[in-house]
Amino acid sequence: MPEPGTTALLILLPAAEPVLAAARRVDPALVRPGLPAHVTALYPFLPDDALTDDVFAAVRSLAAAVPPPEVKLSELVAAPGFVALAAPALQDVADAVGARWPEILPYGGRFGPRPAVHLTVAMGGSAEALERVAQEVRPLLPLTDRAEALRLVALTERGWEPRLEAPFGG
Numbered sequence: 127m128p129e130p131g132t133t134a135l136l137i138l139l140p141a142a143e144p145v146l147a148a149a150r151r152v153d154p155a156l157v158r159p160g161l162p163a164h165v166t167a168l169y170p171f172l173p174d175d176a177l178t179d180d181v182f183a184a185v186r187s188l189a190a191a192v193p194p195p196e197v198k199l200s201e202l203v204a205a206p207g208f209v210a211l212a213a214p215a216l217q218d219v220a221d222a223v224g225a226r227w228p229e230i231l232p233y234g235g236r237f238g239p240r241p242a243v244h245l246t247v248a249m250g251g252s253a254e255a256l257e258r259v260a261q262e263v264r265p266l267l268p269l270t271d272r273a274e275a276l277r278l279v280a281l282t283e284r285g286w287e288p289r290l291e292a293p294f295g296g
Contacts, residue, residue, distance in 0.1 A: 127204040133177065133235065133280045134169040135185065135223055137216055138162055141155055141271035142164070142199060142245055145211065148262035153255050156248035160285040165213045165245050167223045167276060174280040174289070183272075183291050184277075188226055189276045189292035192219055200262055200268035204243060209259050210244040216273060217243050221278075 142163035149157050172181060201212040220243045224232060232241050248259045278290040 128281050130171075130281050131174045131284055133171040133174050133278060135167040135280060136161070136164040136277045137167055137219060137273045138164050138275070138277055139197060139199070139245060139269075139271045139273065139295065141269050142167045142211065144152060144266050145199075145245075145247050145269070147208070147224065149259045153251055156251045156259060158246065158249070158253065161279070162188070163245060164277075165216045165220075165243050165273075166232075167216070167220045167243075168227065168230060170234065171174060171227070171230065171278065175283075177278070177280075177289060182292075185227060185276055185278055185290055186292040188222055189294050192222065192294045194294040195219065195273045197273055198268055198270050199245060202267065204256065204260050206253070207249060207256070208246070209248040209256050210246050210264070211263075211267070211269075213245055215242045218239075219273070219276075220245075221222050244280065256280045 146157050146163050195215050197213055197215045199211040203210045203212055248256055275294055276292045277288055279286045281291050
């Protein structure tokens with residue numbers, strides 16, 4: 127579980143909310159609380175107390191340089207302890223974020239320097255529960271959405287809170 131003060135750069139995908147709802151119907155504990163359907167561009171990001179006007183300006187500038195990407199979620203990825211939807215249309219955004227902050231390893235380096243971007247549907251739980259999630263999600267695919275912005279969020283004692291919304295394409 128992340129500590130308060132942890133931040134992340136996310137790309138919200140509201141059209142994917144039905145897949146999270148499907149996972150919650152199987153077991154609410156499988157879905158991260160407090161965050162809407164999203165693809166992570168960089169986690170962890172800078173500590174909350176290190177966010178400055180310069181950091182906000184850099185995030186805004188990076189997002190402004192990216193046309194709003196169309197995203198098709200059609201590939202279900204299942205691994206032990208994990209169900210996700212591949213989001214290759216957003217890999218360039220995550221790569222740009224990583225290039226801007228090369229000193230920050232995505233996921234602390236657990237998945238290599240350039241992990242494949244994805245929308246996490248369910249984490250943890252038994253193999254049987256995750257298979258039920260996959261069965262519930264497959265009929266909902268494909269989903270399409272247009273990514274509108276990078277959202278910087280911080281974990282506080284009250285949960286995840288937005289710090290910045292930086293629109294793509296300006």
